[in-house]
Amino acid sequence: FLFGNRPPLHRLQPGESLVRKGMSKLRVSVKCVWSNYPALKWLLLTLLWSPDPGHGQMLSLIITFETEFLKMTASQIAIFQLLVLIFTIPGGFISRYVCQKYNALTSFRVSILSWASITALGVSIVSGPEDVRYFYMCGILWGVCLGWLIPTQRVLFCSIVPVGQETEFMGLILCFHAMLGWLPPLVFGFMNESGLSMRFGLLSSDAFFILAVITSIGIGDYNMAVQQARDTKRFEDSSNLDTAILERNEHSEII
DSSP states (O other): OSSSOOOOOSSTTTTTOOOHHHHHHHHHHHHHHHOOOOHHHHHHHHHHOOTTOOOOOOOHHHHHHIIISSSOOHHHHHHHHHHHHHHHHHHHHHHHHHHSSSOOOHHHHHHHHHHHHHHHHHHHHHHSSSGGGHHHHHHHHHHHHHHHHHHHHHHHHHHHHHHHHHHHHHHHHHHHHHHHHHHHHHHHHHHHHHHHHHHHHTHHHHHHHHHHHHHGGGGGOHHHHHHHHHSSOOOSHHHHHHHHHHHHHHHHHOO
C-alpha cells in the first residue's frame, strides 16, 4: 500500500523472457553510456576510486586503527561511531547548500578532498592511545564529510543519468562503487604486514580519493552533462537508440 500503481516502463514481447529482456536492455544501455554519455561514463570510472566512507571499506579501516593502534575500548569505539552518526546531519545541510550554490560535481569534489584532508590531519596529530581525544574530533569532522558526500553522490548521479533510466543505472552505479572496494583494506593490510605504522596505512586511503577527484575531471562541464541527459529520450532498443542520439545532437546544434 506504500507504492501506488504505475505503468510499466518496458513491455515483454510474446515468447520473450524477463531475464533475456533485462540483459538485452543492459547491453544497449552500457553501449549508449560508453559511446554517447561521456559524463556518465567518467562518473562510473570515478566511483571506482571513490570508496564510500559509510559502507564497509573505510569503516573497517578506521575501526581496525582504533582497536589495534589507539587501543580503544568497545565503549570508546561506540562513542566515536555515535559522534560520526550525529554529525552526518549538519553534513547533509552542507551538501544541500553547496549543491544549490554551486553544483553537485563541485560539492562531490570538495567533500572528497575534505575527507582526505581530515584523514591526513588525523594521522599527523594522533601518535598513540594518549591522543584518543583528538581522534574523537576527527570523528566529528568525518561525520560531517560523510553526511555531505553520500547525498551529493546521489544528486550527481540522478542529475546526469538519462531520463527514465534511473533505476537501471543505479545498479551500474552500485556495481562500479563496490568493484574495487576491497582494494583500500588490502593496501592497508599489506602496509601493516610490511612493518609500516598503521598511521601510514590509514593515510594510504587518501590516494584513492585523490584518484577519484582526478578522474572526475573527465566529467567535464556539469551543466552540459545535465542538459545532455535531459535532451535524450528514453530508448527501448538499439534502433531507438540511434534515433534518440540523433535527436539530441540536432537539438544541441539548434541551441
